[in-house]
Amino acid sequence: MLRSLSDGGRAVPVVAFGPSDANSRQLRAELARCAPQVTLVDPPVPQHESAPAPPPAALILLDAGGSVGAATLNLVGWLAANRTRMVFALDGIHAHPQWRTTQAEAAAVLGPVAGAVRIVPVSARLAAAARTAADATLLDRSGLTALHAALVEVAGTADRQPSVTVEQVLTATRVRIEEQVQALRSGTEEARLREQRAVLLAGRDGGRAQAMSALRNQLQLARVDLLHEVGARIRALHAASRAEVERLGPSAVRDYPGQLEATVHTLAAELDEVAARRLAEIARGLTPPDAEPVAPLAARIDPPPSAGPGPEPRHRGVEDHLMVALGASAGFGLGRLVVAPLALVPTLNYASMPVTLLLGGGIAYWVVRARGQLAQQAHLRQWAADALVNVKAQLEQRVSTRLVGAESRFTDDVVRLTTARAVADQHRLAEVESQLRQMRAQQPAQLAACDRDLTVVAAALTDNAARIARGVEMS
Template structure:
């Protein structure tokens, strides 16, 4: 600033300003009267500071404020952080006993304090004792401020605060408010020099409330108001300077460009990766399902052969129906396996709904048919040969059995009919047994041929289901990736607009910041 703008030290002291402070006429910070243009700058950059200055000009705290809350580390840290603000709030020692607080708002006796600060737990709702305390203090004409300390440790503190306000309104305290604060966030903001974090901690808002509520007025000539105004202006200037540094560094546009490059790199919405994963998983599912079908058909074949060996000859004619029922049951098992495997496949794909794709959209064909019933077995040369062999064996067996009768000459002729009868019986038994064995072998061969056809139909069923699932899942992948592409394009367009707007507005923003800095520099 030019040297002519330097004020006279004696004049600054007369105005209630510390030596070296600047002023313009009588509207400097030392006079307690902030010009409108300077107040507008502070309001834009430091809203909490504006509220504090207004509170100081109206009524600031020269009296003590009774502190009612637990005497723990959080309360101690809160008092420590509040003590760093100007004007300093004179807090009493914390009173954790509600009964003692009702009797007096000052633990050391004397006149009761005009303001009481009640600390609430951010993790629990108001109790009956606290509500009774609020009613007693309000009945005694004491102004009450409620602060919810420790909001950094509770994610649901907003719902707890809303419930507490409802309880207060039910007790006639609808005009009361609860200020959410966190002394730990304030300490972290002070350590890191983060003004935005300090505002989020709520300490500045609580200090402004305490300043406005406390009784008494500050003598403008004691320098406290001048110091407070100078500190608010200095903080505001620091915020503007930090914004200027941010604008000139181009950190935000650089971050936006990096984000845009990342979005453009994945602009396809993961379609290529999803389609490659889909093809591999479908191929693996087809191989696994084909293997399962082959194993299940082989197990059914073994069970059918075992059942045929134990089946009575009279029941062979009904066996095709029994085999058809077994094939229908096997088809249900195969369908369940297909649905389960395709549903698992759908859940593994990114961007695809995890619903039951197979059961909702797969075509349901009837169970495979085992084919026409086995044709009647035709008699061949083997049957005639077995008749001849059976008769020959029967006659030989008959002669062997009646050979003792040949020793008696009178019975020799009678043995011939017996021999022939025994030969016919043996021949009939041999032919019957041969026919049963041939019929069983005929049905067994028919079962083998039928199950080969069933296996082919079940494998076709698997292939059809996999192809249908591939069509639908590929469509879902395309639609999901198209949605992500549209969203990516929208975000890229927003980032490009931000980058262009930042480039266009940066000179004007820098000029505005410099004007605000110059405005502050004229008064400090």
């Protein structure tokens, strides 16, 4: 920029070629705030089908997220053929992290047409943020200063007092050097690195203690939930078996133990699925976002729980013989009551005795049979209750065994993940300590360089002030 001021000529307007979008309008607004001001104009519209005159200076805006098209190549070729001084700007670098690749590709494409070109990366949004926050470093990163200097160089300057512009540039340079000195002496960067080192030292185990504690808590919670699920399923199965036994007929009693065994196998498969889903959730919680997912647990091939051998045959006891006697007595009594009206007829009195015997025998058989069926159902219900107690113990052992195996596997995964994280943290800690040592070693040299630069800038400001004073006296 200072070299461009030595020409002393009048500035020419710079024609801006590029898309008319929000980014380009914001870039023009930010350039308008820079001094000396560069006049940016839109391309002339051709009239009467005649080609427009080539501008002496041009700004070619390229998109940081796109490639150079044929229209841009034709335009650059036309401007280069007419010896137009061109400045290329890659706009929108804040939104495209891969802008360096785009810059290299654009330079390779434009090189055969315009020769060796320099493409200035720029972001008007970063420039606006730097102006709001008064951050000189962010302003340099935005590329606005470099683009403005390039435009001033191709356009010349219309400032009638170049020494004033020189003073502005030197003053801005002195402010940046003083900010750098203040940052070096304040130790802000060193404090940030020390804080980062303290965080890395606090987590030198890679977070293993926290991960193991979380794993134990999750497994204990899973154990409680799964055992509660086993108890609830067994209670529901017990209630269903009682209702089903009460509906069984005499012929279906023998088939019920097989049905209960099949129901227990189905219940075990369902509980295995519930446990697998719960362990999969724990495995997903162990995996950090930046690591590979933990491999799922292999399905265990365990024998299903068994309800045990079927119920033993019910042995007849004193109660059964008593029920036979009571049933016969009740039957003969009811039979006698039924045939009592026949005794009033002399001709039918002899037939009352066989009828009484038949009715008494039938009623006695029904009472004994019904009592036997009730006793068989009670015997089967008691067997089912005892069998389900055994099944519950087997299912609880099955769940506990699976959780113990999962804990061993998850512990290995936690150790593997935290070891890798601890190694990475150790490397990062070594880098931070190296940066701290390098910063302590380079700080005196940097401060001395800043002091020398401030001396040079102060001398230049003094000389420039003397030139301004001589110009005033001559005027």
